Amino acid sequence: MRSTQDVEDQLTDPISANPQFNRAESKIAVAGHPIHAMLVSFPIGLTACALGADLFYWWTGDIFWARAALWSAGMAFLMGLLAGLSGTVELLSVPGIRVRASSWTHFIIAMTLLAVLGANWGYRLHGYEQALLPYGLILSVLSAAMVAFTGWHGGKLVFDYQLGTSSTGN
Ligand code: HEM
Numbered sequence: 001m002r003s004t005q006d007v008e009d010q011l012t013d014p015i016s017a018n019p020q021f022n023r024a025e026s027k028i029a030v031a032g033h034p035i036h037a038m039l040v041s042f043p044i045g046l047t048a049c050a051l052g053a054d055l056f057y058w059w060t061g062d063i064f065w066a067r068a069a070l071w072s073a074g075m076a077f078l079m080g081l082l083a084g085l086s087g088t089v090e091l092l093s094v095p096g097i098r099v100r101a102s103s104w105t106h107f108i109i110a111m112t113l114l115a116v117l118g119a120n121w122g123y124r125l126h127g128y129e130q131a132l133l134p135y136g137l138i139l140s141v142l143s144a145a146m147v148a149f150t151g152w153h154g155g156k157l158v159f160d161y162q163l164g165t166s167s168t169g170n
Pocket residue numbers: 026034035036037040043044080083084085087088089090091097103106107110111113147150151152153154155156157158163164165
């Protein structure tokens with residue numbers, strides 16, 4: 001009779017068993033540097049700016065900060081779309097990235113983030129001076145939490161699963 005160890009020894013991981021799937025180098029890159037990794041800094045930074053501008057507007061009542069929040073939220077959304085586009089092309093075109101479930105988890109988290117970023121901007125377009133309390137601030141806090149979660153998860157793809165990285169050092 002075969003032991004559990006014998007059975008486990010015969011099992012293979014269908015992903016690591018296929019050599020093609022171990023290659024997850026970025027294809028959407030400039031001189032080997034993934035464009036997605038460069039673009040994500042913009043939605044991350046601008047989302048933080050939108051929340052900061054909201055807090056300053058709440059504190060000072062200066063309309064400058066309401067306008068700053070409107071522009072930051074808008075640019076966070078638009079740059080988020082660009083980052084999402086580069087990530088999606090990467091996801092669809094690299095077999096080693098496409099085959100991993102965690103890539104699709106990142107895609108779903110990121111799409112949810114983009115919906116929240118779009119709502120944060122769209123809500124302010126109908127009167128940014130009155131948008132802060134309560135929904136503008138709620139949307140900015142939610143955006144900041146979602147962008148942190150998405151960025152952290154994107155980092156896991158790179159640092160834990162080595163997606164988008166070069167195995168040859170070139
Ligand atoms: C909407 C679809 C998206 C897809 C399909 C996607 C896909 C990916 C993939 C495949 C990687 C692995 C590295 C690479 O191949 O470049 C990655 C990394 C990453 N993603 Fe996304 N992504 C999307 C949107 C976003 C957004 C909106 C953000 C903004 C927070 C984001 C943040 C990150 C971060 C921070 C990394 C790690 C980059 C690094 O440290 O090199 N992603 N993403």
